[in-house]
Amino acid sequence: MSLIVQKFGGSSVEDAAGIKRVANRIVETRKAGHDVVVVVSAMGDTTDDLLELAHEIVDDPAPRELDMLLTAGERISMALLAMAIKDMDVEARSFTGSQAGMQTDAAHGSARIVDVNPKRIKDALDDGSVAIVAGFQGFNRNTGDITTLGRGGSDTTAVALAAALHADVCEIYTDVDGIYTSDPRIVHTAKKIDVISAEEMLELAAHGAKVLYIRAVEFARRYGVEIHVRSSFSHAEGTRILQNPYGDKVEEPIVAGLASDTSEAKVTVLGVPNVPGKAAEIFRLVASVKANLDMIVQNLSGEDDGRTDISFTLPKSEAKSVIDLLSANRGEIGHLGISHDDNIGKLSLVGSGMRSHAGVSATFFTALAEAGINVEMISTSEIRISIVTRADQLATALRAVHSAFELDSDVEAIVHAGTGR
């Protein structure tokens, strides 16, 4: 008998039929003799609908009240799910984030978990009950206020609960079969990955893989939680994310997979005076508006005129405020202009085998060159190489690299529509 945490996203419980299907799945696991804790998101578009309602009333909703509002969504889905399970003659009890002991800091809208005291969850399990927990939400013990964890919050709730309960596995149910070597909607020969290290998964998630949120993976890595990403539409094994998946195998795979991302823009500050401290001045300014810079490249212009260009990528939605800020401070910075490019695509090759294998970069850049891909920016970590190219070249680039590292499958991947929160 194991203790299993199962997380179901909003698309799995988007209507009455979805809730019954998920309830069936949970009951199967319980009847197989396991203790089951379920983390559930709000139904379908509930969160977006509530947000829209708030914006009908005020332009800028108060963060404390917005959290109070949005947490109504999970309250609805978890109560319905508990009813459905009880109707199948299996005991079930639903718990809000605060009832589940999910303590956070007071940062409404993007609170961070500071402690988990799942006493009531343990009591429910001891009573032989399935515990249904609201994802995405917690409470601040100092203020007594309800908080939300922000994007990917339900994944984080599930992993944090799994860690606190010392669960055997945290199953993240989604509408795809697992993690793929590349986005199967672009690379049709992408293969499902059976096992991957948490470290590799972190790099993939951070660079565009949408199936899992980076905070949840980070939590899993820190507390040694095994995650199993699998489909709620089938019983097939999905992808297991482990601390040390390859054990003492002689040949660990060189490359785990490819992530791609078209959600970023590139901003270039042109003709920045090439004097010490100038870059720091720019990045201090940018940090003041909390922009999330990703890749940064500084390149001298062709002629040595004492000026340089500094380029960086960041989420498209953050580009305008950064450009406005830099323009407003042009007098101090002394740059000549700013260019802004929304049509970039980023490709990242991830694999812990890169540490010990020579020649990865050579294979990578050769494949790109042979496919005629124009590389605009490069950044690397110990287990990752990322490049920026034109958005419309990204698919070609992905397929070329995928083939070059012999990741192609013989069968085409099955793709379902929609993604969970």
Place this chain on the structure above:
Amino acid sequence: MSLIVQKFGGSSVEDAAGIKRVANRIVETRKAGHDVVVVVSAMGDTTDDLLELAHEIVDDPAPRELDMLLTAGERISMALLAMAIKDMDVEARSFTGSQAGMQTDAAHGSARIVDVNPKRIKDALDDGSVAIVAGFQGFNRNTGDITTLGRGGSDTTAVALAAALHADVCEIYTDVDGIYTSDPRIVHTAKKIDVISAEEMLELAAHGAKVLYIRAVEFARRYGVEIHVRSSFSHAEGTRILQNPYGDKVEEPIVAGLASDTSEAKVTVLGVPNVPGKAAEIFRLVASVKANLDMIVQNLSGEDDGRTDISFTLPKSEAKSVIDLLSANRGEIGHLGISHDDNIGKLSLVGSGMRSHAGVSATFFTALAEAGINVEMISTSEIRISIVTRADQLATALRAVHSAFELDSDVEAIVHAGTGR
């Protein structure tokens, strides 16, 4: 400066426009220098929609989970209302039933308030903030579970909070101008009542007046809370419900008003053996299915055959289970048959002046007789006379009695559609 509790029902906050209108009303009161605690119901049909969703999934939702589900409704309305108020530059904070310290017993779906510890509400008021509290909900301290108070729950929340906070007045906002001497949709000359005693209001509410729920009035009477029932669409004075409204006035009004009710059915147990203990046997049986009997009449049949008929009224929805039960126990009871009548109407004349004035009954029954009303059952209390007649004679009866006691107004009552929860 006063402390005012204001309660707004679901029809007052049915959409974004309603929420803004209510927020305006609250801000006006706050800006006039009063401390304000607001109790709010779920928006419009939210509660019914959630109930329907539950019934799409299971036939018989688990009560604990149903309460968890339904309380999402107030969470939405109160958060939106707090946002709207803050947007008008007045501080506001929303609180769930448990955050507001609304402790109840564990009877899910119809919990009773056992204690109110509004510490966080007081803190919010001390900080100069408007406190918005979810109506209809509480929590059980032993189990930690969320409960709901059942029908009229938000009125009860408001009065209980007003009592615990020693508020100066509990304003119940509704879509009518106050309590009328009779239902203005039937008696077009009905007059708004300016003041009424809690005792009279209790009798009116118990016998069909829909504006206020009996539990809230009972709470107000017990703890001496002044209720002001008024319209959320105008600033006109409504009806004040006081402990002792007439003071030492020489002439208190004889009659406060008329209640009418067509929600009950009459069940007659025919030919019951006229032996001691038979009636007790029947009512013990009926009590076992928790039926809410109202009027009870026992009448000997014309010929003395050692048998009697026993009639009672009860909510229409409860008639079937009672009839089935009595039929199943016919062997023991020994009755000859059961008749069931859904087409009855009840009229109740209420007034504390009845205690000291002779001739009220004479005027009452004379008016009914002259109008040709067939009186089928009679019951009385110290300050009330109720009769049962045919449902289709009820309007005629109401108008006749209303005129006989000189309650008629010169102007026609204004009637708005819809009622709050």
